Amino acid sequence: MKPHTDKTYDAQLDDLRNKLLSLGGKVETEIATSVRALAERDSALAEAVINADREVNRLEVEIDEVCRRLLVLRQPAASDLRFITTALKIVVDLERIGDLAVNIAQRAIDLNQSPPLRPVHDLTKLAELCQKQVRAALDAFVDGDAERAEAVIKGDELLDAVYHNLFNELLALMMEDPRNIRRANSLLFVAKHLERLGDHATNVAEMVIYMVRGTDVRHPGSRTSKSIPPPET
Amino acid sequence: MIAAANKIDVHALNAWFKSNHALRDVSLSVPERTVLAIIGPSGCGKSTFVRCLNRMHELIPGARQAGKVLVDGQDLHAGGVDPVTLRRRVGMVFQRANPFPTMSIYDNVVAGLRLNGIKGDYPALVEKTLRQAALWDEVKDRLQHSALSLSGGQQQRLCIARALAIEPEVLLMDEPASALDPIATAKIEELIRELAESLTIVIVTHNMQQAARVSDATAFFYMGELIEHGPTEQIFTNPKEPRTEDYVTGKFG
Numbered sequence: 001m002k003p004h005t006d007k008t009y010d011a012q013l014d015d016l017r018n019k020l021l022s023l024g025g026k027v028e029t030e031i032a033t034s035v036r037a038l039a040e041r042d043s044a045l046a047e048a049v050i051n052a053d054r055e056v057n058r059l060e061v062e063i064d065e066v067c068r069r070l071l072v073l074r075q076p077a078a079s080d081l082r083f084i085t086t087a088l089k090i091v092v093d094l095e096r097i098g099d100l101a102v103n104i105a106q107r108a109i110d111l112n113q114s115p116p117l118r119p120v121h122d123l124t125k126l127a128e129l130c131q132k133q134v135r136a137a138l139d140a141f142v143d144g145d146a147e148r149a150e151a152v153i154k155g156d157e158l159l160d161a162v163y164h165n166l167f168n169e170l171l172a173l174m175m176e177d178p179r180n181i182r183r184a185n186s187l188l189f190v191a192k193h194l195e196r197l198g199d200h201a202t203n204v205a206e207m208v209i210y211m212v213r214g215t216d217v218r219h220p221g222s223r224t225s226k227s228i229p230p231p232e233t
Numbered sequence: 234m235i236a237a238a239n240k241i242d243v244h245a246l247n248a249w250f251k252s253n254h255a256l257r258d259v260s261l262s263v264p265e266r267t268v269l270a271i272i273g274p275s276g277c278g279k280s281t282f283v284r285c286l287n288r289m290h291e292l293i294p295g296a297r298q299a300g301k302v303l304v305d306g307q308d309l310h311a312g313g314v315d316p317v318t319l320r321r322r323v324g325m326v327f328q329r330a331n332p333f334p335t336m337s338i339y340d341n342v343v344a345g346l347r348l349n350g351i352k353g354d355y356p357a358l359v360e361k362t363l364r365q366a367a368l369w370d371e372v373k374d375r376l377q378h379s380a381l382s383l384s385g386g387q388q389q390r391l392c393i394a395r396a397l398a399i400e401p402e403v404l405l406m407d408e409p410a411s412a413l414d415p416i417a418t419a420k421i422e423e424l425i426r427e428l429a430e431s432l433t434i435v436i437v438t439h440n441m442q443q444a445a446r447v448s449d450a451t452a453f454f455y456m457g458e459l460i461e462h463g464p465t466e467q468i469f470t471n472p473k474e475p476r477t478e479d480y481v482t483g484k485f486g
Contacts, residue, residue: 005485075442077469077481214471
């Protein structure tokens with residue numbers, strides 16, 4: 001990529017990119033750790049996730065600030081504008097992913113108080129899928145890879161299907177024995193958090209496509225055509 | 234057949250200053266009552282381009298041009314086109330405000346009318362034109378004062394009023410706000426949007442945010458070539474040409 005004539009602009013954009021990567025890395029770790037805390041019945045790990053989220057929140061605020069500064073000082077255009085506005089949007093999704101990991105960690109602490117319920121196979125599968133989706137969305141952002149982002153959007157269907165299976169499985173457990181209800185309900189919350197987390201990965205992927213191609217793929221059909229038609233040449 | 238909605242059609246326009254090929258095969262159209270902004274680095278041909286639109290380019294010694302410029306479908310170089318009459322229809326405002334220094338504000342506004350022997354209710358016309366140029370309230374009590382008693386921004390709006398007085402259909406503006414403070418600039422920009430409701434405007438500017446704010450379409454020129462021409466929003470958010478992308482993001486040279 002050709003550098004900006006003002007090199008300090010490049011340095012500021014690099015700084016923003018690095019902060020986003022650092023945030024992405026932290027929330028990826030949070031997801032993995034919260035799921036492990038649940039699978040391995042390790043409440044100390046769950047506590048670690050809850051503590052780590054402070055750093056995620058701090059980074060979110062810092063990234064917002066960097067974006068605002070760039071907007072006012074540089075009046076960015078074209079790919080720079082798309083990058084910075086994408087950063088402003090995905091930082092919200094990443095922070096929410098962190099919050100959901102914290103919610104999973106809190107459920108894990110709660111579940112670890114009671115004897116384990118029969119292992120729910122699909123939960124591990126769902127967790128793995130979610131982590132894969134988040135990682136792929138972040139990789140697509142780093143590499144500016146719109147095709148990879150499209151794969152993430154497509155991948156959400158599988159994730160939803162797994163979630164629905166899991167929902168039915170947990171429902172069956174509850175009907176089988178009322179003593180399962182409390183734990184199965186907690187697991188259902190975990191599953192829902194994971195499913196939501198996947199939606200945020202999809203949001204990130206949609207913004208990556210905008211960043212790379214300049215086309216907004218969200219909510220097809222809702223676009224208002226207010227722009228002036230291009231002049232005939 | 235030219236689409237009726239185009240005020241200006243340029244076909245394969247080439248321009249030279251002696252051996253310097255300043256414009257290379259430029260073709261573009263400007264729909265009626267829209268604003269076209271022209272951006273590009275110094276020496277890219279943007280001023281030459283607008284000067285071809287009212288036959289001012291040919292006034293420079295050693296200047297030549299080839300290709301066609303049509304206003305309302307009429308070739309500017311067809312026989313029978315009088316450049317002076319043409320310049321009444323295609324007015325121009327320059328970078329440096331250039332009111333007639335020895336004339337009053339009033340006389341500046343009506344100068345074009347007197348020169349062209351146009352009769353009419355001058356006081357009413359002066360008021361209407363100065364209002365159009367968003368200057369009336371500031372000068373209505375001192376119309377007989379010298380034009381040079383005005384601030385730079387007011388002088389520029391006076392020049393716009395002078396250009397508007399002869400009721401042009403097209404207004405060419407070459408860096409009209411580059412020497413003005415932000416307040417005067419904002420007034421000129423607002424004025425451009427208002428004027429675009431009744432006439433067609435082509436504005437040359439080095440200020441990309443200004444181009445983005447005032448225009449419907451933007452054309453990017455580089456080394457005499459038209460690199461990209463499209464809706465302003467697209468040029469500044471998602472240009473198709475890498476050279477446009479580099480220019481609007483500040484990657485020069």
